[in-house]
Amino acid sequence: MARESGLTSRHELIGRQKELEAIGGQVGRPVPIVVRGPRGAGKSALLDEVASGCRDRDVRTITVELSSAAGESWDLFGAQAVLRALRVRFADIGGSRLATALATVNQLCTPANYDAPAARGRLFHQLQRLFESFRGGAAAVVLFDDVDAAPATVVATASAALRAGCTVVVACDDEGVALELTAFGEAAGQIVELGPLGDRHIGELVAAATRHRPDPAVVPAIQAALGSLAGNPGAVLALCDLLRSQGRLTDVGGALCLADPDAPIALPAGHWLVGLVERTHAFGLRLLALIADSEWFGMDDLAVFASAVDGELAACGRAVDEFTAVGALLCTPDGILTLACPALGAAAIDAVGGDRLRALHLAFARHLAARGPSLGHVLLPLADHLAAAGAVDVGDIDAAALLERAAHRIRPVNPPLAARWHRAALAHCAAADHPRLLDDLLRELVRIGRYDWLGKVLTEAARTGGEPASTATPGVLSAATCLAALHTGAPLPRGTALAAGTTSPTGAASPTGAALPTGAASPAGAASPIGAALPAGAALPTGATLPAGATSPAGATSPAGATSPAGAASPTDATSPAGAALPTGAALPTGAASPTDAALPTDAASPTDAASPTGAGDTPVVSAFGRTSAGSIVGRWFGANEPFGVAELAYALAPLGGTHHPLAAPQPDGWFDPIGVFRAVLGPAYGTPERGPLVLYRRIVDGYRRGRWDDALSAARTLVATCPAATPVHELARLLAAEMCERRDDPGLAESWLGDPDRRGAFPAVRGWVEMGLLQRRGRPDAALAFGRRACRTAVRAAAAGDTTGLHLLIIRHAFLATTLGDRAGLAEIQGAARAWRGHSDRPEPCVTELLVTAMAQNSFPAAQAAAAALRARGHLTELATACLVAARTADDTRPWLGTADEIAGQLGDTGLRTYVRSLARTRGVTLPRRTTSSRSSTEVEVRIIELILQGMTNRQIAAAIRFSEKSVERHLTRLFAKTGCRSRLDLVAAYERGMLART
Template identity: 30%
Template sequence: MPRKRTVVIGRDEQLELLDGAVSDTGDTGSLIMVRGPGGSGKSALLDAAEKRWSKWGVRTFSIAAVAAPRMFDVLFDAVRLRIDEQQDVPWPPGMLEAVAACTQLRPRDRKGAEHNLLPFGYELTRALAHLAHRERIVVLIEDVDRLDRKSALALSLLVLGVRAAGIVVITTGSTHHGVLEQFVRSADVTMDLPPLRNADIVALLSRWAGMSAPVDPTVTNALLAGLGPLFGNPGTVRSTLRALRDEGRLVLVDEHVCLRPAGEPVALADDHELLAAVRDCGPGGAAVVWGIAVLGEVAVHDLPMLAVAADTDLRSCGRVLDRLVRQDVVRDQDGVLRIPVPALGVALGRAAVRPPRTVHAAIVRYLLDRIEDGAPVDRAVLAHHSARAESEFGHRGPVDTLIDEADRMVDSDTARAADWYRAAVHRLVGADRRWAGLLPTMLRLQLSAGRQHELADDLSAVASTLLAPDEDGTTSVARSAYPVSGDALLFEVTVWWGAALLHEQRIAELRDSVRVFEAVAVRRGCADEVRRFSAAVSRGESREVFSAFSALITAGTAEPGTTGDLRVHSLGALLSLMSALDGDDNRFQRARAAWEASAPGELTGPEATCLRDAVGVGDYAAVLRLLLGRHYQPHREGALHRYHHVVSAYHSGDWDTALSEARALETGRGPTHTGPTHHLARVIAAEICSARGDFDRAERWLHRVPPLAYGHLASWARCGLLHRKGRTAEAVTVGRRDYERYRDHGTVVGSERLLARLIDYSLRLDDDAGARGLFDELRALDERVRTGSSREMVLITGGALHADVGSLRVGVELARQRGDAYRVACGCAVLGALADDPQPWLHEGYALTKRFGSPVGRGVFTDLMRASGVAPPRSRSPRSVLSTTESTIIDLVSDGYTNRQIAIAMQVSVKTVESRLTRLFDRTDCRSRVELAAARLEGRLVRA
């Protein structure tokens, strides 16, 4: 059986101090007070210390602080048990007298307990003193702050007596209880446990999650954001993880513990002491804290507003608030009240009687009443709460304020103005003529704020009210719902609605927008285009939908001029350009010219090249950012935004981040994960796992990608996996077939990745003719698409095929400028085999593959260096297997042993231990003892 190890991470200093007190062989004992808030790890620290000391022959008596008679009784039982274990030892008469006296004085009822408490404590002190003459004794007493004052006094007398007998006494307690002070005053050492460092908490997350897998960074980030200053509190983190696991929010994705749904905040566990402190204040406590959580922050002079939010009177609110501030549940920072732990607000929100919109509505009514009374009111505050309130209040006041304040903020804070315009649009009814003017501005601001998902929902609601069945069952525009002046505004609303749906890849929902287009198609002169658009939507072909939609816009806006500031004609040119991005260069250049004519100066030469390269990997967030510039701000939790980070991290070589973002897409908010960005992210994740030699994970990622979907990129990853599994000939056969299918279908941009991979594999199979034929295809592709990526592949692949070092150098430099680290590494491998001085190329490639975390790639460069006689760079990566001695040292480090204690345990010198630890740090890439212990916990170090 493996030995049971005790690991306490982040408490080396505290363990050293406790060890020093216990190791002292003097006759004088000591009293150590260990303080720290609940969950700070006091019990874990003492538990680890007790197990360490037992190996040194130290006898530990550990008791919990309860009412003094019972506490003394438990300690006496422990003493008697120790005496019984050593019946062959001749005990002095004084010891036996003390034990007999304790037996006689031990309480048999409550009255007797109170009467005999001090004599019982005195005799128990004598017994412990005699025992301390035979062996080292440590008495651990936890949670002394929970004692009543009489029990605390009796315990203090006992502690003073046993300390004088040479016994080390260690007591624990929290930092905010009055009883604790008498022990603090008597203590020789008061040890305050600081919060654990973030790195220490992260090292422990895998163990605490209880799922035998590493924790994804998204979980760590969610805990950091939700727990704030309590992230360093081990008990809080453990209880939060336990609650998340019980709720089913911790799931295994790609062999990592992930949070579902990604981006949703975490809540404190129901039994957390902060929630207990709030409940102790009664219903008013929860209402006040929940009110602050909804409002975000509250200035002290705005307490009447907080009282309204909490649905209580001002006096009660102030009294409860004072108590909450004293207990640090709420913090007063320069006159502003905040909740330092956001997860507390989330937990309270789950049980809140008043949902957030009801709280905002109550504040709006309060502010409106103040206006009627003639009191000054901040109109921006009224607009803020009006936008979030659930009711419409039956009059125009909040709507007028929303519009006026949005007009005032439209240039300085577009996101807030968009919120307020949106709330106003949803509240305008019937004959209100402002609707037609507000809607275009709201659309523009929503797009600028990157809220395409929200915009699609808004326009779905607005556009659906514009449709009504005629008597004959056909659909027409319902004029009574909103005051639509002509068909121009309706057409523009529907265009932007369709654009938002396309952006969010909600192709199925476009069927509703088709109905609106059909209602105005004849009058706008675009009936044929509507039919083509409808057919494309019915088939669900994204590329054709884009093309048909751009044609529909062009036909529907044949006459110059636009309504408001929507610039529908520019949108048509934009969509035409996007539909042309994955085609040949001539078509792209025509679409680019149309876009530049409608939006002059928006797209420069280098950006055009980046556009095409982004489309080659399906990164439409990068495409829109390049086309819309500062007007495009994607939602951080959106699928396009996350996939953009997958691609960026992959190209830069930060593959761990790329995989984390791919896993976050798998745990998103959507009910299914079948959108294009999800599949493309799976392809990139599969390629990373394949390149790292983790073939099972790669296959699981690819299994979720439809066999014929996402073209050349999926085939590129599948062929790479086949080759790395030793099936190179099959990879070439499958890849050729796939390339020809996608080429004939017209999807060509980005396929240079697949072609370059097939050329490399053909050369490995000594199929020079096949490689040259594929290279001809690659050159033809480059002539057709003229992208930066295709040019690099022609240079690098051609250089490998024709042993042209100059071509290779240029290709690698272009890839380096574009930030494609994997392509640079591939070029370095070829240059390392062909260049006169291969060392810099081989060392650079080795460093890159190390950054990728790819042992397969490092092996390739190691073989090349060996064949070329190049000395490998100094390696700091861990070996796969540790020796028995090294494993023992890491075990002892994990147990918290000092170098001196390790040397004693292993019967070697301290210098030998230091030397071995230095080598271990170097080989494992660990910078400290904590990281070494964490590496063992996470399974990164393998025992021989």
């Protein structure tokens, strides 16, 4: 054990406890110990830790830096380096005997003495006596760091120290040196290998380096960027320093988050691996940059690369072998080269620069084109390098046609790559082909879900604005711009389709404040977007249907397949707030603007000018709520924090093929689901994104419901760090984060997430649910009940207008508290609210909300059991815990229900729920099942707490790291203070390092 040997790992050295124990067990014996590991593995840090531990035990220790003697190649024994090390430590260990030995060696250590065999022998003998003087008859340790620069020297010097009876510890990479040293003398030596650190230790290393608890997503992102260097401490620390200097590590919600996680992470320019590549071959960085920036690069391409950089093929082959040997490159059995460390590729791209890299791609493309672009095996690589080369002349070939042909071929197996080549074709095509290619590309990017690329394409297209021959259909541009803005979390730059500004038909300014272009007209009959009808002669899209109760205007045509629902009639009895007609039962969408606030797209003079999904005439999807423009949706989303309605979105996205009935779009289980709405409106034309704020929001909701709270909170932090604009999904993310933090007994952080309690939000029911929980957990149940009653009434009225988001959460929390406090009269009102919620469900069977309220109001175990079964089948653990509590109140055997609730509480880290479950178990006389899967001994927890204190964490940060409440951490610290007699955290750390707390 390290504590028995006296060597302990401090916070500067993480994950090397076993290695320290191995070295500590040999201290005092004249044996060589070789510490081996790759660059950055922490050899120097380990030697520093050994030196510190030995000095704490009053063991004489020196560290010899042989690398500092690199300019003294004549000094074969490294005597000058030994002299320097002893002079540094002379004040602590010096004496007359050591001083005499120092003077003797200094006098003998000259180039001339090394040339004479007899003098060289005397020098070696005096060097051995110098080490004997240093040891002084007690245990002594000599450490040699970074000896690969002088392998022969260290063998001689270490031999002298070993003959003098010292323990020798050498850090090196050379296997030959290691074998020669460990075979010296009578006692067999030992080799200590420093392997890669595990995930847990990497997380601790990041926390120690940044002095902050990292978000769960930070460490995986760093490891993914490092690839083969993922467990290398030096590389991890280098990336942490670089990311902090770039401002990409930010504190959000009590944890350190990675801003812009989709951006590349590069090794620092001064990293040893980058320097090695640059020094080894003049073209080394260019080769790695080209491999990193190409879709594929194989050994067969080296000949073309050599020609492109005016190099020798043999030299390129040697470079690949060398880079593979040091772990920079990987080669598959079929000869494809890839970067073993993506961060190295990103660093190479940064070092080469965009212009030089594009020129390299261009040279590569020209060499491939010279072979004959008609050759099938050349087409795809040529297209890849053409796309990366940018809008440049590549000779006599038709680049646009070639890129289109290659995109068509690759699309079935790699749609994103096909879209990238399709985008590159825009830069090479003729002006007459530009509208068609742009229109097709916009639809393709929507179909594959690459809205980040969509935004870039639209920004580029805006540079050609004003020239009709070079732009796509205006309606498609507006719809695509709307999608790009909502999915990327930022309005596009001024000049794109929606950034130029709009005005409403009544003259009210749009969110951007700019007026319609001269000559632009309001749509026919669009005095109010609510209830606006199709213009005369307009046709519905193929397959579209009018909503129930809506009528087609006189003269409107319908293509084959478009039908009006059975029984559709003129809604003479239904009016909107502005007096416009509404279909029977229809309601304004959540957050819909007033009729006078609606704005027209800047590029649509009239609905009759907008392109239909089929490209012929005006065929917008007409909803009961009118013609709200894409620009207005974006303006309200970012400017007023208002969610969009299903119907207005269907109209705005009609040019992209929105043929689904607006009122059929789901809002599942009362949760706002933008991605689900887009999918319902656009159908197969919509691709689900893999990144962006809407994906993060979906992760938050899904993580909350399925009990993955750590992941949900991580997504919330990433959303705030990456997309700072205030939008409806940001509000819901903050509300859910506040709820989870409060239930984890962190009220301060919950308040930070919640923000201003008086601010009007887009989702009052969700906010009411969170604030009601805050009141309840602060010991004010009566105030919480009264607040819940008011909030529930307001939410029911909002639901009648179509806003049902969060109503079920508020109803269940209100009902549970009313049952707990015995408010039977209030339960009757809640049952009415549940029935109102039931009216908004599209399922024929009773919903979970109605079942739970029925179970609480009527003390019905079958209803609670049915609700629990439904939630368990869906995997919604958070809501299942509530259902189990309701079932436990009504069941004859409460033990299994309380046991399940307690298990879920442990998984969530919900301290309030766990306390309530155990209190209810005591009241019912029930013994809960012993939880063994995540149990930890008291000593293990206490040791872990001290280790986190060593990293500089506060009690709150420690609680989050070990998933305990802050009060539990305080109780453990109180127990530790009593056990050790310490009075402060600093004294506790000192006691831990002295071994007063045995590690279990």
